[in-house]
Amino acid sequence: MMDVAVIGVGQTRYGMFPEKSLKELFHEAALAALADVDKGLDPRDVDEAFVGTLSTGGAQLGNFAPMMMEACGMVGAGARHIENACASSGFALRDAVSAIASGRAKVAVAAGIEKMSDLPRERNRLWLGISGDVEWERLAGTNFAGIYAMMARRHMHEFGTKKEHITMAAVKNRNNAVANPKAQFRAPLTLEQGMAAPNLASPLKFSDACGITDGASMAILCRAEMARDFTDQPVLVIGSGAGSDYVAIHDRPSMTMLKGAFEAGKEAYTTAGITSDDIDFAEVHDCFAIAELLAYEDLGFCDRGKSGPYIESGATLRDGARPVNNSGGLIAKGHPIGSTGTGQVYEVVNQLRGRADTQERQLSGARYGLTHNVGGSGAAVAVHIFKAVE
Amino acid sequence: MMDVAVIGVGQTRYGMFPEKSLKELFHEAALAALADVDKGLDPRDVDEAFVGTLSTGGAQLGNFAPMMMEACGMVGAGARHIENACASSGFALRDAVSAIASGRAKVAVAAGIEKMSDLPRERNRLWLGISGDVEWERLAGTNFAGIYAMMARRHMHEFGTKKEHITMAAVKNRNNAVANPKAQFRAPLTLEQGMAAPNLASPLKFSDACGITDGASMAILCRAEMARDFTDQPVLVIGSGAGSDYVAIHDRPSMTMLKGAFEAGKEAYTTAGITSDDIDFAEVHDCFAIAELLAYEDLGFCDRGKSGPYIESGATLRDGARPVNNSGGLIAKGHPIGSTGTGQVYEVVNQLRGRADTQERQLSGARYGLTHNVGGSGAAVAVHIFKAVE
Numbered sequence: 001m002m003d004v005a006v007i008g009v010g011q012t013r014y015g016m017f018p019e020k021s022l023k024e025l026f027h028e029a030a031l032a033a034l035a036d037v038d039k040g041l042d043p044r045d046v047d048e049a050f051v052g053t054l055s056t057g058g059a060q061l062g063n064f065a066p067m068m069m070e071a072c073g074m075v076g077a078g079a080r081h082i083e084n085a086c087a088s089s090g091f092a093l094r095d096a097v098s099a100i101a102s103g104r105a106k107v108a109v110a111a112g113i114e115k116m117s118d119l120p121r122e123r124n125r126l127w128l129g130i131s132g133d134v135e136w137e138r139l140a141g142t143n144f145a146g147i148y149a150m151m152a153r154r155h156m157h158e159f160g161t162k163k164e165h166i167t168m169a170a171v172k173n174r175n176n177a178v179a180n181p182k183a184q185f186r187a188p189l190t191l192e193q194g195m196a197a198p199n200l201a202s203p204l205k206f207s208d209a210c211g212i213t214d215g216a217s218m219a220i221l222c223r224a225e226m227a228r229d230f231t232d233q234p235v236l237v238i239g240s241g242a243g244s245d246y247v248a249i250h251d252r253p254s255m256t257m258l259k260g261a262f263e264a265g266k267e268a269y270t271t272a273g274i275t276s277d278d279i280d281f282a283e284v285h286d287c288f289a290i291a292e293l294l295a296y297e298d299l300g301f302c303d304r305g306k307s308g309p310y311i312e313s314g315a316t317l318r319d320g321a322r323p324v325n326n327s328g329g330l331i332a333k334g335h336p337i338g339s340t341g342t343g344q345v346y347e348v349v350n351q352l353r354g355r356a357d358t359q360e361r362q363l364s365g366a367r368y369g370l371t372h373n374v375g376g377s378g379a380a381v382a383v384h385i386f387k388a389v390e
Numbered sequence: 391m392m393d394v395a396v397i398g399v400g401q402t403r404y405g406m407f408p409e410k411s412l413k414e415l416f417h418e419a420a421l422a423a424l425a426d427v428d429k430g431l432d433p434r435d436v437d438e439a440f441v442g443t444l445s446t447g448g449a450q451l452g453n454f455a456p457m458m459m460e461a462c463g464m465v466g467a468g469a470r471h472i473e474n475a476c477a478s479s480g481f482a483l484r485d486a487v488s489a490i491a492s493g494r495a496k497v498a499v500a501a502g503i504e505k506m507s508d509l510p511r512e513r514n515r516l517w518l519g520i521s522g523d524v525e526w527e528r529l530a531g532t533n534f535a536g537i538y539a540m541m542a543r544r545h546m547h548e549f550g551t552k553k554e555h556i557t558m559a560a561v562k563n564r565n566n567a568v569a570n571p572k573a574q575f576r577a578p579l580t581l582e583q584g585m586a587a588p589n590l591a592s593p594l595k596f597s598d599a600c601g602i603t604d605g606a607s608m609a610i611l612c613r614a615e616m617a618r619d620f621t622d623q624p625v626l627v628i629g630s631g632a633g634s635d636y637v638a639i640h641d642r643p644s645m646t647m648l649k650g651a652f653e654a655g656k657e658a659y660t661t662a663g664i665t666s667d668d669i670d671f672a673e674v675h676d677c678f679a680i681a682e683l684l685a686y687e688d689l690g691f692c693d694r695g696k697s698g699p700y701i702e703s704g705a706t707l708r709d710g711a712r713p714v715n716n717s718g719g720l721i722a723k724g725h726p727i728g729s730t731g732t733g734q735v736y737e738v739v740n741q742l743r744g745r746a747d748t749q750e751r752q753l754s755g756a757r758y759g760l761t762h763n764v765g766g767s768g769a770a771v772a773v774h775i776f777k778a779v780e
Binding site for chain 2 (some may be wrong): 001002049062070076080086095098099104132133134135240241245246247251259260263264375376379380
């Protein structure tokens, strides 16, 4: 199995860009990733491409990946579109890593994009729902806010977690985003404000949820043995894990654990040869604030049921022992569905290279970073672990 | 790079099954594939899954792959949906092969499905069009029939190919399907009938085109070193190639060559360590009859421009030197978009194992079989080469 390195990352700003086309957004992320390959890369040297999206912007339904790749001058590379709802580009990354690890590709691209601003807001929320169990959950009238609200309520019931604990994730992430120029929501939030926000799906408040976002991101990878030809600061992908689960929450034995995330984490740690204790910082999938707490437990950052006290301890703050969602996470950096997975890679790789966009956000001394990308309410999860090369 | 083997294949009948749901179709193909693993396989031992579809049946837009896998008892395997228009499951196969070759997965599934009978026929043709270049080709009013008609007209102009040569592919494939119980269209066709059929897009006639089809298919793969634990008749995947091209035909230097197919074939031959001369039989992507002639040339079965005389020689008939589309191909076996790639694998693997569904269709002495799966009008192409284990 060949070792794999990231040699360049790029991302658009996250936000609402109704004036930009799908191709423009993708092109912007691709140009940024190519420019980030310090010693240069000819786009025609990309062997294989994996492009994550859920909705294809409603435009190019088929051959989506070749169309995006052609838009940024990478014609010819075998390109395919990967869909796994909100984990689409987490899986694109996993498959790009496989393509290189198998010896087939020397240079591969993992990317993601979503254009969510083409529809009225209520219709956006509708098509997002079509990533849940369409036959049961949707017909029963619930949506992702409702499903995560049930998880939150159950976590409070089983473990005594307080609503304040859940709100703390939203507060932390919104405050983290203030210093992130690529983030969508950069207004700070206090615990008092978060607790007093209007209900979305009780106990979740509006400020506990991500929004509707446009954005694109790309990571360029190569065989680790070649990485120094492209940059003096390659970042190794040392662990990769994936798991799936029943799509509908009523089919799962637990409502407070994402088994797919637990399995993906386990595989990622095993392949990396490290444990959760080694993880210095992480970007996790906080589509709703409760999801971040579940991630702490599924990834082994704290014991099962203890995510409330764990976040209260301040461990995951920017200056804590293990910062989580220093970027602002999905809640505040933004969640352009297909882009989120490789957007997390953008953040983690920049941190490990000491290239955070603002000095305020730069973590010091971090060796191991983790990304955790969840599809739907846990139907598919991809976890990756990255390591700076000393 | 680990060697990879196919240990079981399954496919539904191809046809119009408005009464069957997506899950039923997928389940039927999965059960058949599992039953085809002679010594048995526990579905929970599948490590990873790659599911090809274009439209997701219009139903489960997101997390499509976990939903299909759960429907057949394979919950937990990291599952993602691969889209590449008509080449969706050809790329699913390629990525399943990578997952195993990289050492990550021991057992992986490549599958495909399409449910096209949910919409009125005219709307089906419309959404198929959204796999072409939406901004240019579609707005100019053309569709795939029109694009392939231009390729046919240009081939006739450049190389003196006769309309009869093109029709011969349709005639051969429709006659081949008569003996295939899994095929959609099993009525024979004569050259006279084909030449007299109504125009679809001149010079292509209605009988030169595939139809609207429902169907699903699955191939189960594992590390070659483990294959004998599952079957005494494993089939090795010795070559894999992929290529992409500009999505719109007006952006390509040639209208009579699919560069993506040429590149995919070249990579497949190189990785297999053989040449086109070694290929004993093939299933190629004849969405329109002209596409089969282009495939002969792109894959090196004959010289550039010589596909007309080549098909006229009878070389690709069932009893010819190199049978092509012995199954009936897309034109007569059927073309349920996402299923076509792994449906080709179903045919080739059964032939190499001496398990053709009817004695009449069984080829004798074949060692190397090839599949050629094209997305759109050539935007993405996957080619694979299979070898029987002696």
